[in-house]
Every structure is written in structure tokens, then in C-alpha cells.
Amino acid sequence: MKVTxxxxxxxxxxxxxxxxxxxxxxxxxxxxxxxxxxxxxxxAPESSCLPLKINLGNYIEAAAKGADTIAITGGIGPCxxxxxxxxxxxxxxxxxxxxxxxILEPPDGSLWGLAKRIRYLAGRHNSWTxxxxxIRFAYRKSVAxxxxxxxxxxxxxxxxxxxxxxxxxxxxxxxxxxxxxxKGLEEAVFWVQQSIKxxxxxxxxxKPLRVGVVGEIYTILDPFSSLDVEQQLGxxxxxxxxxxxxxxxxxxxxxxxxxxxxxxxxxxxxxxKPYLPHFVGGHGQETVxxxxxxxxxxxxxxxxxxxxxxxxxxxxxxxxxxIQADYRIPIMTLTVDEHSGRAGVQTRLEAxxxxxxxxxxxxxxxxxxxxxxxx
Amino acid sequence: xxxxxxxxxxxxDYFPFWAGFFRGLDLELITSPLTNxxxxxxxxxxxxxxxxxxxxxxxxxxxxxxxxxxxxxxxxRMVSVEEKTYLCPKLLGLPESVFASVPEGMGVLTLDxxxxxxxxxVIRTLEEFAEGLGKTGAEARQGFLLxxxxxxxxxxxxxxxRSFGESMGEFDPRLAGEAGRTIRFDNPDRDExxxxxxxxxVGHPYLTQDNYANLNLVAKLGERAHVxxxxxxxxxxxxxxxxxxxxxxxxxxxxxxMGAGASYIGDEAVDGVIYLSCFGCGTDSMTQDMVxxxxxxxxxxxxxxxxxxxxGEAGLVTRLEAxxxxxxxRVQRESNFSAHG
Numbered sequence: 085m086k087v088t089x090x091x092x093x094x095x096x097x098x099x100x101x102x103x104x105x106x107x108x109x110x111x112x113x114x115x116x117x118x119x120x121x122x123x124x125x126x127x128a129p130e131s132s133c134l135p136l137k138i139n140l141g142n143y144i145e146a147a148a149k150g151a152d153t154i155a156i157t158g159g160i161g162p163c164x165x166x167x168x169x170x171x172x173x174x175x176x177x178x179x180x181x182x183x184x185x186x187i188l189e190p191p192d193g194s195l196w197g198l199a200k201r202i203r204y205l206a207g208r209h210n211s212w213t214x215x216x217x218x219i220r221f222a223y224r225k226s227v228a229x230x231x232x233x234x235x236x237x238x239x240x241x242x243x244x245x246x247x248x249x250x251x252x253x254x255x256x257x258x259x260x261x262x263x264x265x266x267k268g269l270e271e272a273v274f275w276v277q278q279s280i281k282x283x284x285x286x287x288x289x290x291k292p293l294r295v296g297v298v299g300e301i302y303t304i305l306d307p308f309s310s311l312d313v314e315q316q317l318g319x320x321x322x323x324x325x326x327x328x329x330x331x332x333x334x335x336x337x338x339x340x341x342x343x344x345x346x347x348x349x350x351x352x353x354x355x356x357k358p359y360l361p362h363f364v365g366g367h368g369q370e371t372v373x374x375x376x377x378x379x380x381x382x383x384x385x386x387x388x389x390x391x392x393x394x395x396x397x398x399x400x401x402x403x404x405x406x407i408q409a410d411y412r413i414p415i416m417t418l419t420v421d422e423h424s425g426r427a428g429v430q431t432r433l434e435a436x437x438x439x440x441x442x443x444x445x446x447x448x449x450x451x452x453x454x455x456x457x458x459x
Numbered sequence: 460x461x462x463x464x465x466x467x468x469x470x471x472d473y474f475p476f477w478a479g480f481f482r483g484l485d486l487e488l489i490t491s492p493l494t495n496x497x498x499x500x501x502x503x504x505x506x507x508x509x510x511x512x513x514x515x516x517x518x519x520x521x522x523x524x525x526x527x528x529x530x531x532x533x534x535x536r537m538v539s540v541e542e543k544t545y546l547c548p549k550l551l552g553l554p555e556s557v558f559a560s561v562p563e564g565m566g567v568l569t570l571d572x573x574x575x576x577x578x579x580x581v582i583r584t585l586e587e588f589a590e591g592l593g594k595t596g597a598e599a600r601q602g603f604l605l606x607x608x609x610x611x612x613x614x615x616x617x618x619x620x621r622s623f624g625e626s627m628g629e630f631d632p633r634l635a636g637e638a639g640r641t642i643r644f645d646n647p648d649r650d651e652x653x654x655x656x657x658x659x660x661v662g663h664p665y666l667t668q669d670n671y672a673n674l675n676l677v678a679k680l681g682e683r684a685h686v687x688x689x690x691x692x693x694x695x696x697x698x699x700x701x702x703x704x705x706x707x708x709x710x711x712x713x714x715x716x717m718g719a720g721a722s723y724i725g726d727e728a729v730d731g732v733i734y735l736s737c738f739g740c741g742t743d744s745m746t747q748d749m750v751x752x753x754x755x756x757x758x759x760x761x762x763x764x765x766x767x768x769x770x771g772e773a774g775l776v777t778r779l780e781a782x783x784x785x786x787x788x789r790v791q792r793e794s795n796f797s798a799h800g
Binding site: 129130131132133158160161162163164166167169170171173174175178185187191192359360361362363364365366368393394395396398399400401402403405406419 | 507509510536538543544545546547548549551552555556557558559571704705706707708709710738739740741742743744745747748749752
């Protein structure tokens with residue numbers, strides 16, 4: 085048995101760590117690329133959402149590395165992701181791939197069923213204590229990754245050299261991949277903090293613009309799917325805050341709220357209440373709640389990310405204009421699919437950031453106008 | 460007090476329930492007119508452009524209600540109608556997601572209808588709703604019983620094979636009045652002997668039963684074939700169709716479409732299956748693919764028609780004719796024509 089799983093941003097680091105601690109043979113799919121997406125798009129239903137297409141591409145590429153079992157989480161709706169596992173099984177079967185799909189969820193609410201599936205993946209040689217320990221360590225790794233990612237978001241607009249933050253980020257990720265105990269995780273985070281302090285450029289005048297990124301989790305966590313929106317914003321001198329992190333998703337979705345992750349999701353439903361008092365599946369309500377939170381915290385703008393046709397996010401996006409009006413904060417919705425182009429996204433981001441910059445200079449003096457003209 | 464009920468989305472499934480409930484409360488429930496050009500145009504103008512056709516039509520119907528002397532609009536949040544399933548996220552987001560398009564001065568009455576929480580909680584919610592309107596809890600309980608009765612009656616009528624117009628007309632006087640003119644499920648001019656085919660039209664009832672939205676597809680189909688709908692399928696048939704799945708489908712509608720579709724495909728008496736979907740439908744994107752796989756395995760003629768606000772009648776007719784020709788030839792010659800183009 086060789087296990088594989090779909091990519092979602094940095095999630096592979098955590099999942100790989102989990103399986104390797106348990107001595108399970110694992111094949112990490114090659115990093116998602118345009119080619120991956122093309123492979124997936126060919127097999128996936130035309131109007132299915134983007135993550136499904138990328139998932140399928142990942143599996144096909146992992147099959148070339150010898151993978152024969154897929155581990156994926158499930159759900160009971162009403163977001164389409166909950167049914168990915170079963171649909172992907174059928175698609176891969178009909179396309180001639182002999183994959184076994186293990187959906188990690190309590191089937192019909194049965195925890196015993198979930199335990200059996202975990203046992204199936206982990207094999208006989210692991211005790212439950214060892215399995216739980218491995219899960220806990222993987223979770224802590226995801227928290228460390230989120231902390232590093234957050235630091236990088238803050239670093240991008242502050243470091244003098246544009247690529248310095250990316251270099252730092254990939255080095256930090258390497259440290260975290262290699263870390264096999266808690267001490268290593270702590271050190272990696274500390275190292276990133278120190279490095280940022282050392283090469284931080286002296287602030288020129290104002291603090292960087294702050295933009296909250298909210299929306300569908302896959303497009304937020306996976307830079308490939310969003311065409312590096314967060315990095316592009318960082319390069320435009322914007323500090324990005326996001327509504328949802330990997331560890332908070334794990335905490336809520338996998339541990340059912342027993343752990344809260346780096347940035348808890350639990351406040352969002354309460355904040356969303358005046359605008360959307362009921363959950364709508366996926367993270368639709370969280371998107372609305374996070375938008376309210378960012379608006380209250382005084383962010384300069386909010387960007388909602390979603391894959392084309394995402395049902396919960398469409399509901400959220402039809403509610404967001406009311407938040408925009410109530411809090412007088414610009415909100416932009418950015419929809420991505422397999423046809424999205426980098427230049428198109430870049431143009432929209434630049435226009436949005438321009439708008440935010442102008443808003444800062446609300447009352448223009450004669451000198452301001454001259455300065456803008458000189459620039 | 461006159462309460463308006465837009466003739467859109469869950470109207471096509473659950474109107475008898477709400478009609479019964481409001482009768483129990485002794486309140487008048489008025490439905491919007493049948494979908495027409497103006498409804499669609501208003502919907503396109505006022506609704507979010509990224510959402511699906513049914514929600515756009517809903518927004519259009521809400522506008523249409525504003526000229527009808529309605530005091531308030533009734534738009535329940537239908538979360539779940541049975542255990543273990545949900546309705547579509549877009550229905551869970553009602554009414555908030557269409558608030559922006561509700562005409563000024565029109566109140567919105569809403570409640571969360573969630574059968575997953577059990578009947579007791581549902582009745583409690585209905586009582587609270589009734590009390591908010593100055594009615595008593597007893598009236599609400601009475602209304603709930605009547606509602607269940609009416610809904611069951613409607614569903615059993617459909618299982619018997621009666622048309623949508625006829626069954627729904629019992630609860631919706633407007634439909635009964637216009638049924639002869641616009642709701643033509645059985646074309647009176649049709650030569651019965653000419654219809655050699657039986658075709659199952661699977662899809663959400665708000666598409667299959669809204670003759671404006673589906674460009675009068677049912678009548679056109681009816682000229683050459685007997686048409687079967689998913690509502691005619693008894694629950695056992697649906698269960699049977701779902702058997703090949705490793706995981707149960709968690710959307711009520713998709714479950715019904717999937718199960719009925721698979722059953723029709725396996726049914727010898729059905730010659731072909733048409734899946735009527737609309738652009739941007741999330742659940743259809745998955746069920747449609749799974750039904751297609753079953754059709755391919757069993758060599759049943761199968762076609763997907765996707766509607767949107769730009770659908771043209773000519774394009775639809777061409778595809779329909781080609782499909783029916785192909786199916787007819789297969790049936791008459793009993794030879795092995797390819798079932799999927």
C-alpha cells in the first residue's frame with residue numbers, strides 16, 4: 085500500500101509528517117502545476133469546482149509515483165467537498181486508475197467506522213497511542229507552519245529586497261519539513277522572527293496597507309489555485325491577514341472543535357449573525373464573520389476569494405455588499421477557475437490597492453496633489 | 460394580512476406544505492404569477508450575477524409580488540426536510556442573500572425549517588413564527604398537521620403519475636385556472652399512437668416544471684414521447700437507484716435525482732434519459748456526472764441539457780430532435796446505436 089492525498093497549500097508537509105511518523109509508505113504528489121490542472125480538468129465534470137479538478141490532477145501524478153490508496157477527509161454537506169471522495173473514486177475508476185479511496189470521516193456518524201479506516205491506513209504495527217501521538221505532532225506542525233506563514237505575510241511589505249521574504253519562506257518551510265520534534269518547530273519559528281527583524285527595512289512613513297483575505301478555504305490556502313494572490317499583494321506593499329488557516333481548519337473539521345488552531349474560527353458565526361444568521365456549508369458564514377472582524381479591526385480593504393461556482397461563497401458574496409456599506413470598507417470578490425490568468429488577477433489587485441491608497445489620503449492638500457503628480 | 464409566496468425554487472416541492480400551514484393560521488397565501496419574460500428580466504437585473512438561474516428567477520418573482528398588494532413576503536430558510544440531508548447551500552442562504560432585491564416596504568417573514576433537529580423543534584419554530592404573527596400555538600400545531608397532510612397528498616398524487624399542474628392546482632388556485640393554457644404536460648393535440656418512446660426527464664422540479672425557464676421543453680418532448688419525472692418515482696425506486704454508491708448523497712434533491720435517474724436508466728420501459736440542469740448548479744455538477752456514468756455503463760441514451768438565461772429555443776429543439784431520433788432508431792431497429800454520440 086502506498087498512500088497519497090490531494091495538495092492544499094502547505095498541507096502536504098503536515099500529512100507527510102503524519103504518515104512518515106507512522107512508517108506508512110507515502111507518495112506526495114508533485115507540486116501542483118498547470119499540467120496537473122490540465123490533467124484534472126480533462127477528467128472532472130465541466131462545472132465542478134476548481135479544487136476537484138486539481139485533486140484529480142494530483143492523484144494522476146501521484147499514480148505515476150506508485151500510489152494506490154487515496155486518503156481524503158469527508159463531510160456531510162452541504163458543501164460539495166464532502167462528496168469529493170466518492171465522486172473522485174468513480175472518476176478514477178472509470179479512467180482506469182486502480183485507486184482505493186479512504187474517506188476519513190465517521191461514516192453515518194459512527195466513530196468506530198472512522199477508527200477502522202484510520203487503522204486500515206496506519207496498518208497493524210502502530211498502537212493507538214502512537215497514532216494519537218503522531219496526529220498531535222502533525223497538528224503542532226501545522227500550527228507552526230501557520231505562524232511562519234503569518235510572519236511572512238507581515239514581512240513581505242517590510243523587507244527591503246522583494247525576494248527576501250520568499251527566500252526566507254522556503255528556507256523556513258525546509259526547516260519545518262525536517263523538524264521531527266517540538267523543539268525543531270519552535271526553533272524554525274524563532275529563526276524566521278529573528279531573520280525578519282534583522283533585514284527589516286526602516287519604515288518609510290506610514291504603516292503598510294492591511295488587507296483581509298476571506299473566502300473559500302482551498303483558494304486561500306493553496307497559492308497555485310489563487311495565482312499567488314497573497315504573494316502578489318505582498319509585492320504591492322500590502323500586509324495580508326487571512327480569515328482561515330490550515331490548523332484552524334484541522335481543528336474544526338478534523339478534531340471537531342477540540343483544538344482551535346492558530347487562528348480560531350469560533351468567533352465568526354457570532355460576528356456574521358446580523359448578516360447571515362445560519363451556516364450555509366463550507367465556510368460561507370465564516371467568510372461573512374471574518375469580513376466583519378477585519379472591518380472592525382480597521383483593515384484597509386477586504387478581498388473575497390472563491391472558485392467559480394462555489395455555492396457557500398456565492399451566498400456570502402451576496403451578503404458582503406451590506407458589510408461594505410455598513411463599515412465603509414472596500415470589498416472585492418475575486419473568482420478563480422482553470423481559465424484564470426495571472427495578468428488578469430494582477431491588474432485587478434493593482435487597481436484595488438490603488439483604490440485603497442487613495443482612500444488613505446482622504447483630504448488632499450495642495451501639496452499632496454503635487455506629490456502624487458511628481459510620482 | 461396577505462402573504463406573498465414567490466413561485467420559485469422550493470415552491471415546486473414544498474408549496475402544499477406551506478399552503479396548508481398558512482391555511483391553518485387562517486392567513487391568505489398568494490403566489491406570484493407564472494414565470495414570464497418580465498419576471499426573468501427583473502431577476503437578471505436585481506440578482507447577483509454569479510448565482511444560478513433558479514435564484515435569479517426567485518428574485519424576479521419577488522419583484523412580481525410587489526405589485527400584487529402583498530403585505531409581506533414569506534421566504535422560509537429550508538435547511539433540511541428529512542434526516543441526514545440538507546438542501547442546497549443557496550437555499551440555506553435565503554432570505555439574506557436576496558435581501559438587497561426585496562422591494563422597499565415589503566416585509567420578509569422567515570423561519571428556519573430544519574427536520575434534522577427533529578419534529579418537536581420544527582413544531583416549536585412554527586409556533587414561535589405563528590405567535591409573531593399574532594396567532595396561537597394551537598393554530599400553528601393545527602397548521603402543521605394540515606401542512607403535512609397536504610404535502611403527503613400532493614406527493615402521493617405525483618406518485619400516481621398525475622401531472623404537476625393537476626396535483627399542484629389543488630393547492631394553488633392560480634395554477635388550476637391556468638393549467639389548461641400554459642401548463643401542458645399532456646398535449647391534447649398529440650397523437651397517442653405516435654409517441655412510441657418513453658423518456659425520463661430528470662432534474663430539479665423548478666426547472667422541469669417551470670415551462671418558461673425550460674423553454675416549454677416538456678410540451679415539446681410530449682409531442683413525441685411519454686415523459687416521466689422524478690416525482691413519479693416511489694421512495695423504494697429511489698433507494699434502489701442509490702445502491703451502487705459508497706457514500707450516501709447528502710443533498711435531498713440531488714439524492715432524489717440521482718436515485719430516480721439511476722432507476723430510470725435501469726428501467727426497460729424507459730428508452731432514454733434527459734438530465735435538465737442549469738448553469739452554475741453546484742449539486743447538479745456532481746450528480747449529473749454520476750448519472751452519466753451509470754447511463755454509459757448500461758448503454759442507455761442519455762443527454763444533458765443545461766439552461767441559463769441565454770438559452771435559445773432553436774438550439775434546444777435541435778438537440779432534442781437529434782436525441783429523440785437517435786433513441787427512436789435504437790428502439791425500432793433494436794440495433795446497437797451508440798448511446799452517447
